Amino acid sequence: MESVALAYLGASLGAAGAVIGVGIGIGKLAAAAMEGIARQPEAAGDIRGAMILTAALIEGVGVIALIVCLMVILLK
Amino acid sequence: MMLHTLLASFVTATEESEKFDILHHVLDRKLYHLELFGFDASITLHTVWMWGVSALLMLLLPALFGKRKLVPSGLGNAFEALAVFIQDDIIYNYLGKNGRKFEPLILTFFFFVLFNNLTGLVPGGATPTSDISVTIVLASVTFFVGLFAGMKEKGVFGFWKGLIPGGVPGALMPLIWVLEVLSLFIKHGVLAMRLFANMTAGHIAILALISIIFIFQSYIVAPFPVITAAVIGVLELLVAFLQAYIFTLLSTVFISSAVAHDH
Numbered sequence: 001m002e003s004v005a006l007a008y009l010g011a012s013l014g015a016a017g018a019v020i021g022v023g024i025g026i027g028k029l030a031a032a033a034m035e036g037i038a039r040q041p042e043a044a045g046d047i048r049g050a051m052i053l054t055a056a057l058i059e060g061v062g063v064i065a066l067i068v069c070l071m072v073i074l075l076k
Numbered sequence: 077m078m079l080h081t082l083l084a085s086f087v088t089a090t091e092e093s094e095k096f097d098i099l100h101h102v103l104d105r106k107l108y109h110l111e112l113f114g115f116d117a118s119i120t121l122h123t124v125w126m127w128g129v130s131a132l133l134m135l136l137l138p139a140l141f142g143k144r145k146l147v148p149s150g151l152g153n154a155f156e157a158l159a160v161f162i163q164d165d166i167i168y169n170y171l172g173k174n175g176r177k178f179e180p181l182i183l184t185f186f187f188f189v190l191f192n193n194l195t196g197l198v199p200g201g202a203t204p205t206s207d208i209s210v211t212i213v214l215a216s217v218t219f220f221v222g223l224f225a226g227m228k229e230k231g232v233f234g235f236w237k238g239l240i241p242g243g244v245p246g247a248l249m250p251l252i253w254v255l256e257v258l259s260l261f262i263k264h265g266v267l268a269m270r271l272f273a274n275m276t277a278g279h280i281a282i283l284a285l286i287s288i289i290f291i292f293q294s295y296i297v298a299p300f301p302v303i304t305a306a307v308i309g310v311l312e313l314l315v316a317f318l319q320a321y322i323f324t325l326l327s328t329v330f331i332s333s334a335v336a337h338d339h
Binding site: 045052063 | 142156165169262266269270273321322331
């Protein structure tokens with residue numbers, strides 16, 4: 001019973017850590033992109049495209065981490 | 077069914093009071109059992125919805141553009157705006173002169189994923205893209221197209237050698253090559269996971285909100301989850317378009333990086 005509880009604890013802590021990391025990453029990315037658009041509104045289209053691409057790649061790391069957490073719970 | 081064990085924690089409150097399946101809009105269910113060559117090939121709810129979407133697209137798009145009108149009208153106009161947006165913003169932007177070759181595939185990806193995402197918002201509908209097997213097949217189409225187009229463009233040896241980025245010292249080359257091959261698989265695996273996770277997440281959020289009513293067993297709390305679930309429904313509309321766009325964008329980027337020559 002204790003090992004199951006530890007698995008749940010580990011998985012939830014892992015998910016929290018992954019989300020913190022991805023949140024910081026996408027937050028910094030979005031801040032820089034907004035700044036870029038504010039400075040140069042005519043480049044907004046290019047910046048938005050590059051931002052979405054990079055955000056999706058950062059999000060991918062988060063998805064990998066969440067899958068690992070899910071596997072910890074499901075495989076225990 | 078792995079998802080079922082995970083979600084069981086949400087619905088313990090309902091199981092005691094009444095036999096009522098609150099998971100019906102999240103999970104797939106078998107409509108007709110079928111086995112082909114020892115594999116479970118049952119017709120499920122997601123399969124039926126995916127057929128419906130495919131039939132709709134195959135009938136609707138030729139009907140709108142079959143007459144070769146110079147300026148489409150009505151619904152055809154809306155579809156043309158979407159197609160031109162994908163063409164200019166994604167295909168020619170990332171693939172350049174190769175864009176013409178991959179355009180049919182990538183536009184098909186976009187409309188197929190978009191409509192499969194949107195069926196989840198139809199009352200009584202299911203989202204085929206919230207099924208991991210659907211997204212894995214979509215991602216493996218991208219994978220194999222990139223693989224074969226890259227090998228055709230650069231030769232079999234040239235493609236696998238081209239995975240190593242320029243400027244790597246000779247001693248490190250085997251290690252970097254193994255890492256790059258692994259990252260090739262991980263990239264496409266995450267492409268499938270991303271679409272699956274995003275399309276499932278909205279439904280699980282709605283499920284968690286509706287479960288609040290059953291957990292509290294009272295009518296007083298009911299309006300809040302219902303209003304919030306409606307707002308999440310609007311958010312899901314945005315997510316459906318965004319994820320279709322992101323899936324198309326990343327597919328194009330992966331194909332273009334497989335086809336592109338070293339620079």
